[in-house]
Amino acid sequence: MKESTENFQIVFVGHVDHGKSTLLGRLYADTDSLPVGHLDKVREICARQGKVFEYAFLFDAFLEEQEQGITIDTARTFFSWKQRHYIIIDAPGHKEFLKNMISGAARAEAAVLIIDAGEGIQEQSRRHGYLLSLLGVRQVVIVVNKMDLVGYREQLFSTIEREYRAFLAEFNLTPQYFIPASARNGDNVAQKSESMPWYKGPTLLESLGRFTKQPARTDLPLRLPVQDVYKFDARRIIAGRVEAGELRVGDTLVFSPSNKTAVVKSIEAFNVPNPPQSIPAGRSTGFTLDEQIFVERGEIASHKLSAPEVSDRIRANIFWMGKSPLKPRQRYHMRVVTTEVEMEVEAILGIIDASTLDQAESMNQVEENDVAEVIIRTKKPIAFDRYADIDTTGRFVIVEGFDIQGGGIVMEVLKDEQEPFRQEARRRDFEWRRGEVHLDERVQRNGHYPGIVLFTGEKGSGKARLARHLERRLFNSGRQVYLLDGKNLQYGLGTDLSDADKEEMVRRFGEVAQILLRSGQLVISTTNTFALADHQIIRTLVHPHAVITVHMSFALGSVPKNTDLNFLESDDLQQAAKQVIELMEENNVLC
Amino acid sequence: MKHLQELEDKSVYILREAYKNFDNLCMLWSIGKDSTVLLWLMRKAFFGHAPIPLVHIDTSYKIKEMIEYRDQLAKNWGLKLVVGQNREALASGMNPAHGRMGCCTALKTQGLQLVLDEKKYNGVIVGVRSDEEGTRAKERYFSPRDKNNDWDFRDQPPELWDQFKTRFEAGTHVRIHPLLDWTEINVWEYIQKEDIPVIPLYFDHGTGTRYRSLGCDPCTGSIQSTATTVAEIIEELRNTKVAERSGRAQDADRGMEKLRKDGYM
Numbered sequence: 001m002k003e004s005t006e007n008f009q010i011v012f013v014g015h016v017d018h019g020k021s022t023l024l025g026r027l028y029a030d031t032d033s034l035p036v037g038h039l040d041k042v043r044e045i046c047a048r049q050g051k052v053f054e055y056a057f058l059f060d061a062f063l064e065e066q067e068q069g070i071t072i073d074t075a076r077t078f079f080s081w082k083q084r085h086y087i088i089i090d091a092p093g094h095k096e097f098l099k100n101m102i103s104g105a106a107r108a109e110a111a112v113l114i115i116d117a118g119e120g121i122q123e124q125s126r127r128h129g130y131l132l133s134l135l136g137v138r139q140v141v142i143v144v145n146k147m148d149l150v151g152y153r154e155q156l157f158s159t160i161e162r163e164y165r166a167f168l169a170e171f172n173l174t175p176q177y178f179i180p181a182s183a184r185n186g187d188n189v190a191q192k193s194e195s196m197p198w199y200k201g202p203t204l205l206e207s208l209g210r211f212t213k214q215p216a217r218t219d220l221p222l223r224l225p226v227q228d229v230y231k232f233d234a235r236r237i238i239a240g241r242v243e244a245g246e247l248r249v250g251d252t253l254v255f256s257p258s259n260k261t262a263v264v265k266s267i268e269a270f271n272v273p274n275p276p277q278s279i280p281a282g283r284s285t286g287f288t289l290d291e292q293i294f295v296e297r298g299e300i301a302s303h304k305l306s307a308p309e310v311s312d313r314i315r316a317n318i319f320w321m322g323k324s325p326l327k328p329r330q331r332y333h334m335r336v337v338t339t340e341v342e343m344e345v346e347a348i349l350g351i352i353d354a355s356t357l358d359q360a361e362s363m364n365q366v367e368e369n370d371v372a373e374v375i376i377r378t379k380k381p382i383a384f385d386r387y388a389d390i391d392t393t394g395r396f397v398i399v400e401g402f403d404i405q406g407g408g409i410v411m412e413v414l415k416d417e418q419e420p421f422r423q424e425a426r427r428r429d430f431e432w433r434r435g436e437v438h439l440d441e442r443v444q445r446n447g448h449y450p451g452i453v454l455f456t457g458e459k460g461s462g463k464a465r466l467a468r469h470l471e472r473r474l475f476n477s478g479r480q481v482y483l484l485d486g487k488n489l490q491y492g493l494g495t496d497l498s499d500a501d502k503e504e505m506v507r508r509f510g511e512v513a514q515i516l517l518r519s520g521q522l523v524i525s526t527t528n529t530f531a532l533a534d535h536q537i538i539r540t541l542v543h544p545h546a547v548i549t550v551h552m553s554f555a556l557g558s559v560p561k562n563t564d565l566n567f568l569e570s571d572d573l574q575q576a577a578k579q580v581i582e583l584m585e586e587n588n589v590l591c
Numbered sequence: 592m593k594h595l596q597e598l599e600d601k602s603v604y605i606l607r608e609a610y611k612n613f614d615n616l617c618m619l620w621s622i623g624k625d626s627t628v629l630l631w632l633m634r635k636a637f638f639g640h641a642p643i644p645l646v647h648i649d650t651s652y653k654i655k656e657m658i659e660y661r662d663q664l665a666k667n668w669g670l671k672l673v674v675g676q677n678r679e680a681l682a683s684g685m686n687p688a689h690g691r692m693g694c695c696t697a698l699k700t701q702g703l704q705l706v707l708d709e710k711k712y713n714g715v716i717v718g719v720r721s722d723e724e725g726t727r728a729k730e731r732y733f734s735p736r737d738k739n740n741d742w743d744f745r746d747q748p749p750e751l752w753d754q755f756k757t758r759f760e761a762g763t764h765v766r767i768h769p770l771l772d773w774t775e776i777n778v779w780e781y782i783q784k785e786d787i788p789v790i791p792l793y794f795d796h797g798t799g800t801r802y803r804s805l806g807c808d809p810c811t812g813s814i815q816s817t818a819t820t821v822a823e824i825i826e827e828l829r830n831t832k833v834a835e836r837s838g839r840a841q842d843a844d845r846g847m848e849k850l851r852k853d854g855y856m
Contacts, residue, residue, distance in 0.1 A: 005593065005594065006593055006594050007594040007598070076721040076722075076728045076771075076772075077722075077728060078722050078774055085594065085774070087772060099748075100747065100749075102749055102751060103731070103749050103750045103751055106750075106751030106752055107751075135751075227604070227607050227608070227611065228607055228611045230637065230638065232637060232638065232639075232640040232642065233638075233639075233640070235638070237638055239607055239636075241600065241604050268638050269635075269638075270634055270635045270639045271634075271635065271639075271785060282597070282600060283596070283600050284600040284603040284604050284607070286638060297611060321749050392752075395752055397751065397752065397754040399758070401758075402756070402758040402759055402760060403748040403749070403756060403758070404748060404749050404750070404751070404754055404756065405749070407749075407751055407752065
């Protein structure tokens with residue numbers, strides 16, 4: 001084995017029995033990549049068991065796989081050729097094991113898709129082709145195998161090539177090579193076939209060598225999702241992997257979706273002669289900031305002018321691997337790099353049978369192995385990118401129960417009516433000039449975080465009474481608290497506004513509230529002038545501060561979305577206030 | 592050496608995911624080269640610190656130098672060392688003469704099980720590599736084990752885009768494999784690049800033999816080799832086609848598949 005200078009992962013996919021394992025076995029045997037004696041040992045076992053030797057047996061690690069003659073799980077094998085160390089992922093071709101195929105293919109930098117010349121294009125040939133495209137594998141070679149069984153006929157090969165190219169073209173996948181081969185006889189695997197002089201292209205081995213490493217994403221805008229924050233010693237290190245772009249000491253970073261900003265003070269590393277001054281895409285790293293802002297796992301660090309999208313609604317293409325179907329309006333979790341957030345499918349726009357590209361008739365749910373176009377709504381706004389812009393921050397998995405059951409890519413960020421306010425908040429936060437005293441110092445002194453309690457409900461339902469009681473109680477227990485009534489803005493800050501300008505009034509209210517929150521206060525908001533949609537604007541403007549929504553009514557009934565606590569007009573005041581305070585403790589506003 | 596950087600970055604990412612998502616995590620340290628590289632990667636991931644306890648299953652049949660080396664490194668690097676041993680089995684006379692399967696099961700598999708039960712670890716970081724032997728090539732980076740410690744290789748959860756299985760039912764645990772993509776040569780290349788102190792048993796000390804893979808004294812054979820430095824080992828490996836674990840008795844007759852299904856590392 002010569003010294004390898006790079007690693008390269010390739011997945012082998014295709015319909016069951018089209019000869020993946022045989023092709024692999026042949027590739028290894030012909031490149032002299034098997035351990036000494038392995039070939040003879042397997043031949044001997046076959047002879048002992050009365051079986052005809054097959055190259056496929058070389059890699060069947062499990063008793064069960066050998067018995068059934070199919071690959072169940074993704075196996076990795078290795079071989080080195082011309083300075084490159086190949087990691088070969090052998091993915092199963094049986095429909096039942098599609099999730100294993102996906103697990104294998106998602107790791108790959110290139111794919112070899114095998115089609116049996118005799119059987120032609122089959123269900124999994126199509127599904128695997130489609131999934132490769134969805135998983136982002138763009139370097140693909142198609143091997144038309146078992147050419148020996150069809151008399152090495154060029155015409156048959158050309159027909160398969162034409163048909164399959166047309167299928168892949170429907171989702172813009174263009175394979176780089178189409179190779180007629182016989183794994184059993186070794187035609188066009190590592191050696192040029194003498195039986196197919198009409199084929200002028202490369203052998204499989206040559207085609208693998210022509211694939212290139214994915215260029216690092218260093219030219220893209222910086223994306224560094226926070227993985228964790230460490231405080232093992234005096235350093236407070238923010239750890240994460242540079243998914244795109246480059247991180248440099250002295251960079252001003254913005255964190256999304258919290259909109260916090262700080263400057264990179266140092267890049268930390270263990271066992272290196274000099275601390276690095278910059279870190280390119282692909283590297284796991286850690287850095288310290290010039291000030292102690294509170295950032296947590298899931299936020300994405302970027303530069304100010306090229307920040308990721310922040311939204312709670314997207315259009316996405318997904319694939320589903322769960323045994324029970326994916327259903328709209330059910331709770332799942334979504335993970336985008338290091339963020340995890342509750343989500344639901346708001347609508348299914350289309351379900352595609354990946355083996356025919358036909359639209360399914362029923363669109364009530366997404367079944368196992370289906371591919372679908374959906375609208376997803378997350379419980380909180382999160383940061384991400386369109387897949388077409390930055391792949392690693394534009395893809396996600398869906399978690400149901402204990403397991404990952406689906407995956408998808410972000411096609412479009414859906415803007416809602418909150419978008420202008422979200423943009424305003426981000427712009428304002430990115431440009432905010434901080435004073436000398438930082439929020440964490442205020443938190444230290446106050447003994448609590450800032451947070452806002454929003455009261456909603458009908459006029460006369462007792463909002464003001466409870467709000468005033470709450471303010472008094474918090475104040476008496478030493479908290480920094482202020483009751484902000486919308487009415488108080490009307491004759492001052494909003495004196496130029498008429499009743500028709502309510503949205504502007506709400507915006508101003510939200511901006512005043514966020515200044516109070518920045519000063520470390522607990523803010524209690526109660527007003528009859530704001531409707532539910534207005535409260536959403538306030539939420540967007542005060543983000544990421546904690547918001548607690550309390551709804552009051554005269555009788556039991558449905559409560560508005562996002563309500564945390566619900567009281568009746570007749571409820572005991574002391575008890576209600578106690579519950580609000582308890583929730584503030586639970587949400588870590590009060591500590 | 593770009594490929595080593597790539598491997599390191601991935602392993603560090605996995606270690607940090609494990610540390611973030613599992614509240615009771617440990618790392619198995621066999622004292623061999625792989626888990627020592629893993630330990631080094633942990634110090635990389637956590638900027639010189641080793642915040643996770645290291646579990647060593649001591650069968651009492653380990654080669655003597657291994658224990659000395661273990662204790663020395665634990666002291667130098669400030670490691671939290673947890674030594675597990677199936678004392679009951681040893682007291683009732685379990686030893687390699689009882690046959691390989693029986694002995695490995697009692698002293699290693701059950702020895703590990705005892706520690707896992709006692710400490711209630713829900714994440715166990717293990718330094719297995721997929722090029723070691725067939726069943727390890729099927730592993731996920733995060734691989735669930737059920738209440739009986741069994742591995743259901745037929746129904747493994749999907750794993751893609753560096754999103755791992757970090758949720759699990761109470762009473763089960765997850766094995767975490769940061770070295771899955773590494774090969775034996777990569778391990779040595781990395782030891783050379785980072786100048787990691789490995790146990791001297793891997794080198795020839797004038798007898799013309801050295802260990803290539805370390806296990807229990809009675810069941811681990813040395814190989815013919817005059818390599819005295821890491822560079823010489825790498826050179827030797829580049830020119831060999833003999834399997835790494837050829838000196839290990841467990842691998843014959845599908846022994847590893849059976850052992851691993853039942854919870855062996």
